[in-house]
Amino acid sequence: METKDSNGNILNEGDSVTLIKDLKVKGSSTTLKRGTVVKNIRLTNNSAEIEGRAGGSVMVLKAEFLKKA
Template sequence: METKDSNGNILNDGDSVHVVKDLKVKGMSTTLKRGNVIKGIRLTGSPHEVECRMGKSTVVLKTEFLKKA
């Protein structure tokens, strides 16, 4: 099972990704702006989702909104 970003590149644990679109995160007052770099992602059981740390909380993001850095 391969996890791919919006461009079809294969993602691995610890990769850095760019956000392709402004995203509102449920349960948080902040918005992830387009172009933000997220470092150290972790793969989940689903090929369409990855986990990352945003401050002190863990967030699950869909890979269709991410681009490998």
């Protein structure tokens, strides 16, 4: 199954994406701000999620809160 961003664009390994909404990080007091760019993403087994480096650490993010950069 294909991983799609909030606009319906297909995401691929190594793409860059931008957050479309402020996201609170579970288990941490940090918040990822809208407009943050996540570069060189990796796809996961779940088509609704991607993995990427944001806020200084590797995180799993929901594709519904991202748009292709």
